[in-house]
Amino acid sequence: MTPAKKSTLVLVAERAGVSTASVSRVLNGLPASDRVIESVRTAARDLGYVPDATARSLKVGKTEQIALAVADVGNPVYVAMMHEVSRVIAKDGYRLVLSSTGGAVQDEIDLLDGLNRGFADGLILSPLRVTDDLVARLRDSRLPIVIIGSLPDGVELDNVRADSVRGMGLAVKHLARQGRRHIAFVNGPVDTVPGAARLGGYLKAMAKRDLVIDPDAQVSASDFTFKAGLEAAEILLSRSTPDAIVCANDLLAVATMKVLAQRGLSVPGDVALVGMDDTDIAELANPSLTSVNLGSVARARAAAKLLLRRLNEPGAPVKQVVIEPSLTVRESSVHATEAVLS
């Protein structure tokens, strides 16, 4: 059927013996007489007609596409988000256009310029770093944008963020309750939004419990990746001997786990370990990794819904959503005996 021949609405109209307007109406479910409906339907079927998405977009001003830009497609947390966004918007008939910025602000700005060419109806952006320039561009974008992640105070844009300060609090509290006292911290780059927030959360939580804050027990990896985590963990363990380590994300945590193993330290026996993001790899890890769940999926879903809402009612008031964190306890942070008991 329809052997590779493109047929247009005009052809259908001719074959059905009606005007193009009638064809369009029938195909869009607008009222028409049974006779016309019937002839258009069969003509369309015979010709294997499929409406052209581009032409429709041009006329109605909608592309039915939503762009998603994330820093690092290699990070499972972004993959999970991508998946969820895709799922939610698909229900409303939107397609997902993926733009992986390398985490560079310039890429994101370029993307915004591109966005104004109108290849998508809206954008979901999760920037690692937020500069004034970026904020300015975001603010006067012609298209709706939802930000996943924190924004500077006073910036009024739809956004949804995690409460990573509370998240770090959960991690530290959990470890303290397990009797750990020397809780170290493997962070990502502190010049990123999440890096800064997580450091703040760590310091706050430690101070709150009167745990000693040792500069030697803090290290920040050059990136939120496994490889960077290996280097960071080496440095940390060469100058400090903690009985627990919190990591700013799961990749850093499994890297740390690996370095601990190489040094003959057992997890959780010698060192308890907690990751962050609660991605798939937390479950895969051996021992499985206790991780702070920052609600990545929930954030992605909220962002997608926020964007859909704005597309439907452009005038709606700006909405900022905060997703509450929780802690998923697994093997890496509880003594074997307890794990068996629980």
Place this chain on the structure above:
Amino acid sequence: MTPAKKSTLVLVAERAGVSTASVSRVLNGLPASDRVIESVRTAARDLGYVPDATARSLKVGKTEQIALAVADVGNPVYVAMMHEVSRVIAKDGYRLVLSSTGGAVQDEIDLLDGLNRGFADGLILSPLRVTDDLVARLRDSRLPIVIIGSLPDGVELDNVRADSVRGMGLAVKHLARQGRRHIAFVNGPVDTVPGAARLGGYLKAMAKRDLVIDPDAQVSASDFTFKAGLEAAEILLSRSTPDAIVCANDLLAVATMKVLAQRGLSVPGDVALVGMDDTDIAELANPSLTSVNLGSVARARAAAKLLLRRLNEPGAPVKQVVIEPSLTVRESSVHATEAVLS
């Protein structure tokens, strides 16, 4: 600047005092006098003009978008592919539209129908299952398609595939050379293309080396996922005590690794383990996982280039590419002493 006001080519033409044709020419770098170029450029800048992607698409018949459909966005191998495809096509100015079919054939057929509406210029598809119906649709698609994965004999479509039979051969050979004799196999669903191929490869490799093929030492998970792997590994180990296990995929392998640990079996001491796909998680695993590299990234790159080629020269002859596998040896398959030596 350009505070959220849409300006068109007509506006630019008016402001510059030239015709729309001239504006278009200047903006597309076609020859024009310096005077015209100058006035158009400044007019465009003043108005913050950005050409509309949809209108351009309609006229020139290109969307500058390429669709990618994979079965399971949760599987790191697809993520790696996605990443690579995105990278390659971006160089030629294409955007990536992601369509995650749940692995269901029907989803893929729906996608093809959608494709004919012309929202993308081409498609890269990696189907888990290939039915006659799907092949038929693929064949008379109006748009260029590249398949990642094997196709039934005689189907002439651009495609790039892995040689998983040889891949399994590498895994078995490696394990045999390590002195392993009871080599078990954790497969994915056998009604999938990769599942069937990997089983075939396993049997062939075992037969070739006169290793005993024990039905009890073969199990197929209900899916290529970690969870399905846990169940499959449980079954396998409850009825067989192999000294090595090959898994059809890295997720199944880490699941197996976990079950082995739970049963107090050491890797590679008691059981050597080899995964397949050589994804990021092979490196993260503890012990790190020896894995057959089926060239996922190379396949993705080849597929992207094949599609770009076909977009540039539609009449080019059909090309089928096979990527050679290799084995990445890590800790999970070699005795500790050897690992230290190497």
Place this chain on the structure above:
DNA sequence: AACGTTCTTGTAAACGATTACAAGCACCCT
């Protein structure tokens, strides 16, 4: 029977770009 509603349908103008074609112009040649 004339008139006003309501419903169906067609005509034609958009949407915002690209581009074939022709016209205008300067220039050079013989």
Place this chain on the structure above:
DNA sequence: AGGGTGCTTGTAATCGTTTACAAGAACGTT
């Protein structure tokens, strides 16, 4: 000076839809 050559530029058609508007048909009402 006449006529070809080669540029630059504008006019207008076109891509494939949707949709405002008006015209026509059908029907009920008085």
